[in-house]
Amino acid sequence: xxxxxxxxxxxxxxxxxxxxxxxxxxxxxxxxxxxxxxxxxxxxxxxxxxxxxxxxxxxxxxxxxxxxxxxxxxxxxxxxxxxxxxxxxxxxxxxxxxxxxxxxxxxxxxxxxxxxxxxxxxxxxxxxxxxxxxxxxxxxxxxxxxxxxxxxxxxxxxxxxxxxxxxxxxxxxxxxxxxxxxxxxxxxxxxxxxxxxxxxxxxxxxxxxxxxxxxxxxxxxxxxxxxxxxxxxxxxxxxxxxxxxxxxxxxxxxxxxxxxxxxxxxxxxxxxxxxxxxxxxxxxxxxxxxxxxxxxxxxxxxxxxxxxxxxxxxxxxxxxxxxxxxxxxxxxxxxxxxxxxxxxxxxxxxxxxxxxxxxxxxxxxxxxxxxxxxxxxxxxxxxxxxxxxxxxxxxxxxxxxxxxxxxx
Amino acid sequence: xxxxxxxxxxxxxxxxxxxxxxxxxxxxxxxxxxxxxxxxxxxxxxxxxxxxxxxxxxxxxxxxxxxxxxxxxxxxxxxxxxxxxxxxxxxxxxxxxxxxxxxxxxxxxxxxxxxxxxxxxxxxxxxxxxxxxxxxxxxxxxxxxxxxxxxxxxxxxxxxxxxxxxxxxxxxxxxxxxxxxxxxxxxxxxxxxxxxxxxxxxxxxxxxxxxxxxxxxxxxxxxxxxxxxxxxxxxxxxxxxxxxxxxxxxxxxxxxxxxxxxxxxxxxxxxxxxxxxxxxxxxxxxxxxxxxxxxxxxxxxxxxxxxxxxxxxxxxxxxxxxxxxxxxxxxxxxxxxxxxxxxxxxxxxxxxxxxxxxxxxxxxxxxxxxxxxxxxxxxxxxxxxxxxxxxxxxxxxxxxxxxxxxxx
Numbered sequence: 001x002x003x004x005x006x007x008x009x010x011x012x013x014x015x016x017x018x019x020x021x022x023x024x025x026x027x028x029x030x031x032x033x034x035x036x037x038x039x040x041x042x043x044x045x046x047x048x049x050x051x052x053x054x055x056x057x058x059x060x061x062x063x064x065x066x067x068x069x070x071x072x073x074x075x076x077x078x079x080x081x082x083x084x085x086x087x088x089x090x091x092x093x094x095x096x097x098x099x100x101x102x103x104x105x106x107x108x109x110x111x112x113x114x115x116x117x118x119x120x121x122x123x124x125x126x127x128x129x130x131x132x133x134x135x136x137x138x139x140x141x142x143x144x145x146x147x148x149x150x151x152x153x154x155x156x157x158x159x160x161x162x163x164x165x166x167x168x169x170x171x172x173x174x175x176x177x178x179x180x181x182x183x184x185x186x187x188x189x190x191x192x193x194x195x196x197x198x199x200x201x202x203x204x205x206x207x208x209x210x211x212x213x214x215x216x217x218x219x220x221x222x223x224x225x226x227x228x229x230x231x232x233x234x235x236x237x238x239x240x241x242x243x244x245x246x247x248x249x250x251x252x253x254x255x256x257x258x259x260x261x262x263x264x265x266x267x268x269x270x271x272x273x274x275x276x277x278x279x280x281x282x283x284x285x286x287x288x289x290x291x292x293x294x295x296x297x298x299x300x301x302x303x304x305x306x307x308x309x310x311x312x313x314x315x316x317x318x319x320x321x322x323x324x325x326x327x328x329x330x331x332x333x334x335x336x337x338x339x340x341x342x343x344x345x346x347x348x349x350x351x352x353x354x355x356x357x358x359x360x361x362x363x364x365x366x367x368x369x370x371x372x373x374x375x376x377x378x379x380x381x382x383x384x385x386x387x388x389x390x391x392x393x394x395x396x397x398x399x400x401x402x403x404x405x406x407x408x
Numbered sequence: 409x410x411x412x413x414x415x416x417x418x419x420x421x422x423x424x425x426x427x428x429x430x431x432x433x434x435x436x437x438x439x440x441x442x443x444x445x446x447x448x449x450x451x452x453x454x455x456x457x458x459x460x461x462x463x464x465x466x467x468x469x470x471x472x473x474x475x476x477x478x479x480x481x482x483x484x485x486x487x488x489x490x491x492x493x494x495x496x497x498x499x500x501x502x503x504x505x506x507x508x509x510x511x512x513x514x515x516x517x518x519x520x521x522x523x524x525x526x527x528x529x530x531x532x533x534x535x536x537x538x539x540x541x542x543x544x545x546x547x548x549x550x551x552x553x554x555x556x557x558x559x560x561x562x563x564x565x566x567x568x569x570x571x572x573x574x575x576x577x578x579x580x581x582x583x584x585x586x587x588x589x590x591x592x593x594x595x596x597x598x599x600x601x602x603x604x605x606x607x608x609x610x611x612x613x614x615x616x617x618x619x620x621x622x623x624x625x626x627x628x629x630x631x632x633x634x635x636x637x638x639x640x641x642x643x644x645x646x647x648x649x650x651x652x653x654x655x656x657x658x659x660x661x662x663x664x665x666x667x668x669x670x671x672x673x674x675x676x677x678x679x680x681x682x683x684x685x686x687x688x689x690x691x692x693x694x695x696x697x698x699x700x701x702x703x704x705x706x707x708x709x710x711x712x713x714x715x716x717x718x719x720x721x722x723x724x725x726x727x728x729x730x731x732x733x734x735x736x737x738x739x740x741x742x743x744x745x746x747x748x749x750x751x752x753x754x755x756x757x758x759x760x761x762x763x764x765x766x767x768x769x770x771x772x773x774x775x776x777x778x779x780x781x782x783x784x785x786x787x788x789x790x791x792x793x794x795x796x797x798x799x800x801x802x803x804x805x806x807x808x809x810x811x812x813x814x815x816x
Contacts (some may be wrong), residue, residue: 025683057480065473072465076663255484257694275433279551286665
């Protein structure tokens, strides 16, 4: 069964029983093309899958075997709702590598950082509350906040990230309209999908504005370690640990298939979130946590990240070269310094939603720009994920996309 | 940090920002004693942990190694939000072993069956909606429904399970009071915590009542295969697949540490639940799913279940013998024919909440009866989980409990 085929079929038996929230869950445009990207011959510019080919699979396999053979009664049993003590310490080490200090009592391990986001949204958002977010922003965040019937208000980005003046102005406008603003959701490093990063100067400005305005920040940082230059900017969390909730993930630097992420928050908030987490999953997978801990403590994970970042840098370069060659005159794109994505703007008049089917017919799939906005913006944008396909296939995919554009 | 110590500390910064739901999440009394049960010398009658000592750890370890070594690029990558095709087929086979027919298009794999319950509750329960449940019922279900601000109304049990006449009467009373009843949540096999099972005759009656009254049923069945006699009663889902949502779990028959459960629902409902699931965890752990599939397809899991059930049967017998020896005159308990639990009723006047600390001081921990009710009932009840400790330790634990009772 294809995920694309998910429909709201009529079912008279349950039709009147659904909660008010039930219609707020929409198919993710990224998940919707997941099955399409699996078709033979299809080149995917769509999903933000990491390239796992640089992982030491033989060693990870041996780690998995040893964990079950030697600690199976622990690995296969229920664990603490907070996460294992070992992994929590490991997370502090991973955050320190990027320059952020965290201590175990502020950390909650979750079944992926999407769940951490969902927990924070659940704990803070009532229906009708406003969440500020970059425009464009992460599809999955839109899904989570919309699922809670919160309203997303997008703040414009430029090549230095979220624009502080726009943030201040929007806060004024929303408050004048009587709205309650609960959170600023932001991806400051190598933004998904925009590819840009928040400048150092703006980090302090954004943190100061939100502190002054009484708005908590959710800093989502799955890509921060994947810096092409190996340089890292300070986290927003580091600038204001009390007011910035931090989301981290092993999905982009190790494995999404183990589903291990985490959040960092003030102790009271973290403890409330643990209660909500236990109501959702009881505890994170102990096996997964032991495997991640083992990988980070026993393998040279920093060297793997350097190698992966170099691979992604080359692919980003190939993608941008292909964009220059195959896209219409007047097309622009962001120049990422890390992460997985570049954000493409076609000349006015193009509609990327209409381009999707012709592109698939030409053997390439991507995610149209409108997916990254809650308000229908992004009509002439699309995202390129350069993380998974080879440079050659990215080039060929972008060539096919150019062909689909001109053949319509 | 101890889970017991989770407090609602004052934090002025976030105090006014929480959602209306935020105070609805309470510490689970079972999770709260999790850390206590780990103390050296402590005997735990508390947690429903399976005994994993009969698992073939060497073989499971080898399965884990092979999966990562041979299919690592799949196992460690994102997967479908629906679950892997292989595991979905495996789930049909596991359900068939208990006599229930299911097909893959109705199945959604989740990160444990707690998450499946949370998804259903999210999709159906508005604040103030009523959920009917056995009294006593599963602590985690109380937490999930309360977290959504739904009201739980308990229906009395006897040794044949939920009493149909009480169900009918409660529906009439609640409707007369203007309440909206959304779901009946039930654990028909070896109920947690009551230990009793719903009789064959009553299964049809309950299904008929709920169909006629327009109330969907959530059938939670983590223990069904752990029948001491090897006999299985038909599932409610099998009696009315359109109106009964089924929850299954590998936690009690294989491993809770991999966090793999599932739900079965009509296609339209299942598809909606998948959208909510993707907003929470994107997808279940692929590594965990491949490991469970491998275990079920390559190991004689039915023989392992027969051996485990025999172990649990012996422990149940030892527990009941010790109850007869060490509990006050007038104490009664249920006689389980499978699963993990027996439910103890002390003579009137005893308060098991007050017994907890003296019991811990005497080296035994249990969960007081009030934990299993949303309305403060169960004052002179407690649950014994006989699944994890040896028969000798269960006997000693119940002796210590008797000592704590008399020494107060």
